[in-house]
Amino acid sequence: MERNGSRSPRKPTDLPQRGQRRFFRGGCRGGIHSTVATGASFTQNHGVHLAELRLRDFRNYGRLDAQFTPGFHLFLGRNAQGKTNLLEAIYLLATLRSFRGVGGTHMVRHGAKGYFVGGTVVGRGPAEIRAYWSPRERKLSLNGAPVKRLADFLGTLRAVVFCSEDVQLVKGVSRVRRRFLDLLLAQTRPDYLPLLLRYTQALRMRNALLKHPLPDEEQLAGFTAELVRLGDGLSAARRELAPRFAPLAAQAFRRIASEADELGLEYHPSVKGDLAVALANSRSRERTYRTTMVGPHRDDLALRVNGQPAAQYTSEGQKRTLALALKMAQAEYMTGLHGSPPVLLIDDVMGELDATRRAGFLPLLNQSQRAGGQVFMTCTAEEWPRELGRELIRWSVDAGKLNQA
């Protein structure tokens, strides 16, 4: 989840399932999330782009039909005109959830029953997505057929969002970083999300047992065994990802950091050794706190700059740079794996950066351009970074109306 600062506290690892629940109230078989990892060989140099976006009663848009070419799109407009809402809608088509961390009700236009977001994605072939959401009904279809398994849907459009709340990845609690890790794994490993959902379920069951003043130890053991089996799978996936992702993040950071700062990224599991043993050893603490104290739901991603913990030892500017580097690394990791760059959604973050840091961002944008990808960026008119502007497609956003400028 990209924006976490505004999130109300929720259960620890609920991120991917919330999006699914929003559209699949029960009908989905175990909620399978898939990105076809075999795509690299035949999607090479095949940019995936959003060719058409259609909104009905979404946020401040009563009705919007817009066509987009590949390339760099700039949404210009004063504050509160609906620029970010456009990025939110595109992100929704990719992930079925809002990067603002809100549920469906927040995205319905005031006074309307439900929202509709539709889009045509051009990649290996055109794909038409239609998503309708109302408190009573959710519909999702791909090329006219209702989506039964998320595996068949996710991966149609891939997006990475850059927004100012990303700084929570550095400043915020471990849950924010865990979410980032989970999202990246869910986007790149088809078996990860089902595992995560099952783990979360086993954890909730186990915690329900622990709420009793005198938990049934035998029953607890049954759910502990399940938790261990699933937890081991999660840790293995996270442990495998970290060394592959860390160099990309370090490289991105070097590119945009002003000084020669070194970023270190390391997976910090809550349990280093055997999860079953650690759970057994934590039983007395569990009795006090009445909840599961150790396990992958307490993992963290340690960020260090020049060997020092990033949250404490960096300036505000460095934190932003670091967060941006993590997102850039996410985009590059996905590009490497899928062979085509994800659609980049950049919400106002350029304005926060000085010219050198903005320059560090350029390779990613150029790469996207070379591969026929697509970038959407929001800006208030005064602050748009001129050095980016070669082949910009400019749009003006004014009170829920979008016009090519």
Added chain:
Amino acid sequence: MTRLPEPVTALAAALGRLPGIGPRSAERIALHVVQSDPTAVRDLAAALTLARERVASCSICGALTESQPCPVCTDPRRDATTVCIVERALDVLSLEKSGTYRGHYHVLGGKLSPLNGVGPEDLRIAPLEQRLDRAPAREIILALGGDVEGDATAHYLARRLAGRGARISRLAQGLPAGGGLEFADELTLSRALEGRRDMAP
């Protein structure tokens, strides 16, 4: 606006409580019933009553049966030292259809689910233990579902039933027979890989 006659709405309400029947279908069935031949309806009512009166849970295994104990529990040709534990009475029918199992059954009546307040005392575990005390088994097969609750219940039972000298086994998980790999979801496939077996050349 004219309303449906009260007996029709009452019937629809009763039908709507059945599984898989929503308000629309309930209304449609009710309207169909009141417009059909009275004998057909009388037959239906009789069939409903008869089915409910004649069918009960087996006093030993908990499966649905007309006679007490059920035909499976009383069949001398079946192996009484093998007990297969299932969640619901319906699961007995599924396994019987496969035709390969020749032992006895025990229906739990559910699975452990702390979030729904289902504990061991809500399941037919104590009757199972009493039964095993009377007639010890050589093998206990746990044929429970593959979801979190099913797996946890299997773990729980394996622990609780250990020490009886019986072999405790669990159904294998993996590919559906006759299906291509493309029809299996990711978790099933990874379990199938975990549970792979050597092949004799």
